[in-house]
Amino acid sequence: xxxxxxxxxxxxxxxxxxxATISAENKIKFIELxxxxxxxxLEATSFVRPGVxxxxxxxxxxxxxxAHLQSRVNLPVLVPNVKGLQRALDAGVKSVAVFTxxxxxxxxxxxxxxxxESLDRIRAIMQEVDDSVRVRxxxxxxxxxxYEGAQKPEKAAEIAKQLLDMGCxxxxxxxxxxxxxxxxxxxxxEALLQSIPANRLAGHFHDTRGTALANVMAALEMGLRSFDSxxxxxxxxxxxxxxxxxxxxxxxxxxxxxSGYETGIxxxxxxxxxxxxxxxxxxxxxxxxxxxxxxxxxx
Amino acid sequence: xxxxxxxxxxxxxxxxxxxATISAENKIKFIELxxxxxxxxLEATSFVRPGVxxxxxxxxxxxxxxAHLQSRVNLPVLVPNVKGLQRALDAGVKSVAVFTxxxxxxxxxxxxxxxxESLDRIRAIMQEVDDSVRVRxxxxxxxxxxYEGAQKPEKAAEIAKQLLDMGCxxxxxxxxxxxxxxxxxxxxxEALLQSIPANRLAGHFHDTRGTALANVMAALEMGLRSFDSxxxxxxxxxxxxxxxxxxxxxxxxxxxxxSGYETGIxxxxxxxxxxxxxxxxxxxxxxxxxxxxxxxxxx
Numbered sequence: 001x002x003x004x005x006x007x008x009x010x011x012x013x014x015x016x017x018x019x020a021t022i023s024a025e026n027k028i029k030f031i032e033l034x035x036x037x038x039x040x041x042l043e044a045t046s047f048v049r050p051g052v053x054x055x056x057x058x059x060x061x062x063x064x065x066x067a068h069l070q071s072r073v074n075l076p077v078l079v080p081n082v083k084g085l086q087r088a089l090d091a092g093v094k095s096v097a098v099f100t101x102x103x104x105x106x107x108x109x110x111x112x113x114x115x116x117e118s119l120d121r122i123r124a125i126m127q128e129v130d131d132s133v134r135v136r137x138x139x140x141x142x143x144x145x146x147y148e149g150a151q152k153p154e155k156a157a158e159i160a161k162q163l164l165d166m167g168c169x170x171x172x173x174x175x176x177x178x179x180x181x182x183x184x185x186x187x188x189x190e191a192l193l194q195s196i197p198a199n200r201l202a203g204h205f206h207d208t209r210g211t212a213l214a215n216v217m218a219a220l221e222m223g224l225r226s227f228d229s230x231x232x233x234x235x236x237x238x239x240x241x242x243x244x245x246x247x248x249x250x251x252x253x254x255x256x257x258x259s260g261y262e263t264g265i266x267x268x269x270x271x272x273x274x275x276x277x278x279x280x281x282x283x284x285x286x287x288x289x290x291x292x293x294x295x296x297x298x299x
Numbered sequence: 300x301x302x303x304x305x306x307x308x309x310x311x312x313x314x315x316x317x318x319a320t321i322s323a324e325n326k327i328k329f330i331e332l333x334x335x336x337x338x339x340x341l342e343a344t345s346f347v348r349p350g351v352x353x354x355x356x357x358x359x360x361x362x363x364x365x366a367h368l369q370s371r372v373n374l375p376v377l378v379p380n381v382k383g384l385q386r387a388l389d390a391g392v393k394s395v396a397v398f399t400x401x402x403x404x405x406x407x408x409x410x411x412x413x414x415x416e417s418l419d420r421i422r423a424i425m426q427e428v429d430d431s432v433r434v435r436x437x438x439x440x441x442x443x444x445x446y447e448g449a450q451k452p453e454k455a456a457e458i459a460k461q462l463l464d465m466g467c468x469x470x471x472x473x474x475x476x477x478x479x480x481x482x483x484x485x486x487x488x489e490a491l492l493q494s495i496p497a498n499r500l501a502g503h504f505h506d507t508r509g510t511a512l513a514n515v516m517a518a519l520e521m522g523l524r525s526f527d528s529x530x531x532x533x534x535x536x537x538x539x540x541x542x543x544x545x546x547x548x549x550x551x552x553x554x555x556x557x558s559g560y561e562t563g564i565x566x567x568x569x570x571x572x573x574x575x576x577x578x579x580x581x582x583x584x585x586x587x588x589x590x591x592x593x594x595x596x597x598x
Binding site for chain 2: 178181207209213214243248251259292294296
């Protein structure tokens with residue numbers, strides 16, 4: 001109960017929202033440094049149709065170079081459909097992530113499908129994988145949708161149950177646009193925990209309005225022990241360019257360690273990973289802990 | 300119970316930790332914009348010995364220009380001793396703030412006095428003010444001291460009681476170096492609330508490690524309804540130059556409003572105040588909400 005799993009999403013959710021083009025070599029180094037920090041779950045890249053997300057069009061090249069890390073780190077990759085899954089499996093991927101959302105408008109814009117159709121795509125993916133492949137499910141817009149506004153917690157609960165029934169080992173609840181406060185998180189989790197055990201749920205918070213860490217702490221109090229975060233807070237918000245992205249891994253890890261939880265992550269090595277990618281993206285990390293550690297080191 | 304008081308400390312705690320020299324004119328404009336945003340408690344400046352804090356050496360000039368605002372906004376100023384109080388009263392100040400800390404080492408470095416001697420100075424100040432002057436008490440280092448480390452919650456409770464007995468209307472609990480997490484805040488407040496009503500306490504959190512808003516929310520749950528914050532997150536951390544300072548007023552106000560509390564503050568006008576001072580200090584605001592609002596407006 002005193003252990004929390006961090007899923008580091010910087011190389012995927014982070015970098016796909018950065019404007020700068022990062023070379024495969026620098027992505028590989030980022031992933032290697034993250035693995036060295038003790039991260040046990042590391043979203044490496046995305047096998048979407050080449051061209052859809054130019055920042056991640058080097059999925060094969062990146063994964064080939066880091067695949068050997070899978071002996072000690074789970075390296076999930078995002079797959080949108082069976083075609084993406086096949087490419088991932090061909091690359092030697094042992095862990096994939098599938099995605100849908102509570103909002104019809106968001107799903108339409110994001111994947112050109114209804115929510116039901118996106119669940120069908122996931123069902124098709126599940127039929128192609130055997131027990132050797134772990135599948136993680138993402139649900140976006142669990143609190144607010146950028147197009148539709150407030151989402152009913154019951155919708156997230158219903159989709160989460162379907163994804164678990166299909167065989168996902170865990171559902172990551174995406175607070176996509178970073179509007180939520182702890183009360184929203186509690187309302188959401190109250191609905192979900194009626195039918196789903198806490199150990200099958202993960203929190204995925206964006207810090208667009210500075211509330212992400214408060215939301216992590218609220219979800220932690222409700223029993224969640226799995227959180228997604230991005231080293232250095234890399235990645236922005238596609239709905240507010242220039243605003244903060246995923247909650248920073250350093251900030252989550254600092255708060256968890258100080259609160260008596262262990263994550264297995266070494267903050268100093270994590271900061272080395274951030275220092276590397278910070279230079280590549282060409283803008284300063286938004287992580288407060290990273291900034292404070294850097295400032296202290298330079299004093 | 301659904302109303303929260305914000306004490307805006309940007310013009311004092313914020314600017315005194317900024318490297319840039321801000322003209323009196325620009326400080327006055329900052330204070331005027333903050334007052335226009337609906338802030339009801341606004342720490343205007345500090346009447347310390349001229350030269351001690353060069354950034355605030357224009358206290359008389361600034362206060363003279365904004366004193367008229369006192370008909371609708373409390374404008375506390377920091378006073379270190381009777382001499383500072385006299386200057387403040389001569390300037391027409393109706394509200395002052397006095398300060399001490401739980402830590403002997405911090406108090407020695409900060410005010411060249413023991414904690415007991417600093418309380419004597421405050422006692423002397425209290426004897427010089429009549430009922431027309433409100434006195435707010437600050438206690439620094441309530442969780443951690445940069446020199447001594449962890450502080451006992453009982454020490455903060457004991458000093459807070461003394462300050463209230465002397466006549467302070469409220470005690471602001473300063474989490475000076477921004478190391479605390481919600482568990483620390485709960486432990487601290489459990490000790491304090493044994494003998495002090497929640498409505499005599501305020502939370503003053505620094506965001507050095509990204510935990511400030513989570514701490515505000517934790518204190519809110521424990522019954523506190525008064526918080527200090529700085530527009531745009533202005534001000535840094537003297538113990539980690541380059542790190543974040545006071546929690547940003549925008550971020551606190553956003554989270555409070557979304558959580559069903561009213562503050563009387565208009566976020567848009569508050570952002571105008573931040574935009575003004577951001578230009579003066581020459582570095583971007585660290586407020587996530589300010590950044591998000593600015594980003595949305597530019598889309």
